[in-house]
Amino acid sequence: MKIAVVGAGAIGGYVGGWLAAAGEDVTFIARGANLDAIRRAGMRVIGEDGAEVIGRAGAYDKTADAGPQDVVILAVKAHQVGAVAADIAALCQDETAIVTMQNGIPWWYFHKHGGVYAGTSIKSADPDGTIARHIDADRIIGSVVYPAATLEAPGVVHVVEGKRFTLGEPNGSTSRRVQAISAAFTRAGFKAPVISDIRSEIWLKLWGNLSFNPISALTHATLAGLLRFPLTRELSVEMMREAEAVANKLGVTFRVGIDTRIAGAEKVGEHKTSMLQDVEAGRPMEIEALVGAVVELGRLTGTPTPHIDAVYALVSLLAKQCHPERSEGSALVWEKADPSSLRSSG
Numbered sequence: 001m002k003i004a005v006v007g008a009g010a011i012g013g014y015v016g017g018w019l020a021a022a023g024e025d026v027t028f029i030a031r032g033a034n035l036d037a038i039r040r041a042g043m044r045v046i047g048e049d050g051a052e053v054i055g056r057a058g059a060y061d062k063t064a065d066a067g068p069q070d071v072v073i074l075a076v077k078a079h080q081v082g083a084v085a086a087d088i089a090a091l092c093q094d095e096t097a098i099v100t101m102q103n104g105i106p107w108w109y110f111h112k113h114g115g116v117y118a119g120t121s122i123k124s125a126d127p128d129g130t131i132a133r134h135i136d137a138d139r140i141i142g143s144v145v146y147p148a149a150t151l152e153a154p155g156v157v158h159v160v161e162g163k164r165f166t167l168g169e170p171n172g173s174t175s176r177r178v179q180a181i182s183a184a185f186t187r188a189g190f191k192a193p194v195i196s197d198i199r200s201e202i203w204l205k206l207w208g209n210l211s212f213n214p215i216s217a218l219t220h221a222t223l224a225g226l227l228r229f230p231l232t233r234e235l236s237v238e239m240m241r242e243a244e245a246v247a248n249k250l251g252v253t254f255r256v257g258i259d260t261r262i263a264g265a266e267k268v269g270e271h272k273t274s275m276l277q278d279v280e281a282g283r284p285m286e287i288e289a290l291v292g293a294v295v296e297l298g299r300l301t302g303t304p305t306p307h308i309d310a311v312y313a314l315v316s317l318l319a320k321q322c323h324p325e326r327s328e329g330s331a332l333v334w335e336k337a338d339p340s341s342l343r344s345s346g
Contacts, residue, residue, distance in 0.1 A: 004069040004091050010149040012075030013157040017043035020055030022188035027058040027066045037155025046158045063087035071097050078102040078289035085134040097177045098139040104289025111137040112171040124292040141178050142168050142198040144205050164191040168198025203247045208265050209290050211239040213275035214315040222270040238307040249301040
């Protein structure tokens, strides 16, 4: 199977490295020192147990040079998809599938959703429609990424924990293509179950991320720190309750309760969330996919989200202070909303 990995960071490197080591024909789309390292020595992946594998793979900085693929793994962050969307067509032939590995609510969320919201665009994920114009939604296979990994050095990924990548067709079918991708992942050593409701799985992961990530970015607290402090723990609970109400109106139910979800996060301990890591590294944060999209869906479904709104306002200002040249995205959601509904209720 010919597989292109767009985004050779921690997750892309992990997935592509293991797939290449298992014998798949993998090509990375990368840049700079990372590109040079992969070309020179392959993608080196250090597992949780310290065992190492080397995935020998092709690597290009120009997407068109990679040629048509059977599968494209889109492993850039949510706010980076728009910048690469126009290049994805060069990797596609008639049957190419695109596996999306972004956190949060994806731009394709309502594609083949059914019901009153079918076909609705998610402005937080795709403000000007660039992604939708360039990526055919019929190619999409959703994926929820559970592992944690870090790019320790160019071409070197360290897996912190996890092997699970849940897969699902937007229409809920168990297609031959999603089964083939699951089989390739499984041969490489991953857990890659195919489920009929990928959106519920997206919400389950997002449920904690939409609260833990921005709160940690604002306070510089670890997961354990913010959950052991009564006020921020309660804030997290309130945000999760609001998100659950939004999800329920979209037909999503959660298979675990809030207490269970929080207990699982607390067990992770003194872990810095990805958003806090981005703040400390001076990188843009995934605000819109993790928080802004829930604000947007709250407006769409007529569901009050006062706690989420307040945290969204604060973390958006933080982003503006840190990266004034990149802060325009957040305003798109505020422009759509009723300004009075964004104020505190007292």
